[in-house]
Amino acid sequence: MSGTTPGAEDATRPGEQLPRASGTLTGQEPPEPPRANVLMKEILRGSAVTTILAIVLAMIVGGILIALTDEDVQESSAYFFARPGDTLAAIWNAVYGGYEALVRGSIFNARADDFIGQIRPLTNSLGFAAPLIAAGLGVALAFRAGLFNIGARGQMLMGAIFAAFFTFNLDLPMWIHLPTTMLAGIVGGALWGGLVGLIKAVTGAHEVILTIMTNYIAFYLLLWMIRTPGLLQREGTNQPITAPTPASAQFPNLLGPAFPALDWGFLIVVAITVLVWWILERSSLGLRIRAVGENPHAALAAGINVKRIYVYAMLFAGGLAGMAAMNQIQGSVTTGFSGTIDAGIGFDAITVALLGRSRAWGTFAAGILFGVLKSGSFAMQAQGIPVDIVLVVQSLIVLFIAAPPLLRTIFFLPKSDAEKAAKARAKAAKRRPEDTRGKAVSA
Numbered sequence: 351m352s353g354t355t356p357g358a359e360d361a362t363r364p365g366e367q368l369p370r371a372s373g374t375l376t377g378q379e380p381p382e383p384p385r386a387n388v389l390m391k392e393i394l395r396g397s398a399v400t401t402i403l404a405i406v407l408a409m410i411v412g413g414i415l416i417a418l419t420d421e422d423v424q425e426s427s428a429y430f431f432a433r434p435g436d437t438l439a440a441i442w443n444a445v446y447g448g449y450e451a452l453v454r455g456s457i458f459n460a461r462a463d464d465f466i467g468q469i470r471p472l473t474n475s476l477g478f479a480a481p482l483i484a485a486g487l488g489v490a491l492a493f494r495a496g497l498f499n500i501g502a503r504g505q506m507l508m509g510a511i512f513a514a515f516f517t518f519n520l521d522l523p524m525w526i527h528l529p530t531t532m533l534a535g536i537v538g539g540a541l542w543g544g545l546v547g548l549i550k551a552v553t554g555a556h557e558v559i560l561t562i563m564t565n566y567i568a569f570y571l572l573l574w575m576i577r578t579p580g581l582l583q584r585e586g587t588n589q590p591i592t593a594p595t596p597a598s599a600q601f602p603n604l605l606g607p608a609f610p611a612l613d614w615g616f617l618i619v620v621a622i623t624v625l626v627w628w629i630l631e632r633s634s635l636g637l638r639i640r641a642v643g644e645n646p647h648a649a650l651a652a653g654i655n656v657k658r659i660y661v662y663a664m665l666f667a668g669g670l671a672g673m674a675a676m677n678q679i680q681g682s683v684t685t686g687f688s689g690t691i692d693a694g695i696g697f698d699a700i701t702v703a704l705l706g707r708s709r710a711w712g713t714f715a716a717g718i719l720f721g722v723l724k725s726g727s728f729a730m731q732a733q734g735i736p737v738d739i740v741l742v743v744q745s746l747i748v749l750f751i752a753a754p755p756l757l758r759t760i761f762f763l764p765k766s767d768a769e770k771a772a773k774a775r776a777k778a779a780k781r782r783p784e785d786t787r788g789k790a791v792s793a
Contacts, residue, residue, distance in 0.1 A: 419736060485702070486698075528680070531596075
């Protein structure tokens, strides 16, 4: 006892020894993190989590807007400090009632008397989603080729013009008339989109300017044709509207007359989604499209005909937009159509493609989501909630998806490798002037 020092005695205790040092200074690499941690980090960095969180955050902001525009909330907020419970209860009732109406009008109506009435909202949502998916696939395919196609509206209108002008006056059996009308619409949209691709390939004109101009041309061409007797204007009227879609050219109901919004057009859209996925991800043409979209100069150096790919991509994009128009005139709007037959789908398709990250199945899921929002917006309106709030939610979803660093900051998610590298470069660039200034002072 007397011959030992306290420090030496503490050092001999095996239970209190410090862990062995490791790292670059000792020549030993630190141990790798557990696989579960790495897997969780990759999941949190993934696009699926980013998309889900973007939807959640947009719904939160939408709930705030619902509360701010609710009359009960506004009235109870006047005496918030006297009775805060009334304001909180009014906020809960407003937000819960709004989103409950959204679900009830788009997915499942628990208040309906029978099962058919309960699931009818879901079929309505799928019916609304079909043209959005078709047009969104066209925009997404063009995106994969590096083309910003905002001309889906004009391509839809031209598809409707072709279908009405060439097939509405035919007297054919249904098994011939229906596919003929659908094919005419697809061809009309494909030719209108292919024209943009051809002009870009030949002259180098930007596709954004071209598609904007072709939108206007198609719109005013349709207006002229539905106002001119003998072209597309309905006989016996001077109103700018076409004749009804022939019964033999209409899509049959998929689940019977109890679900009028869902027809065979939705199954065709599902088949088209599979086809687009196979073309982009499994075919040699899809490989060339993706190569051109990533780097057209490298693709050209690899022997790919970039100009031809531009034409092909816009042909496919226009044909898919034409299919969206056929979902309208052969399914949803069969009593005759006017210049508003696109119903904003051509521009919503851009949002759907962005939300789906230009992938076939991602675009399909995004189209379903937007169909749900559109179908549920009618029930929300019945609750006194402005339909514009649904549009705000849609816009916020795209905004948050387009800004992944913002989402990671809000939800404290791990940063991606690219973000870490960018941050390191920024720190290095900031450190260089300080080092240079220090050297100058020392000199």
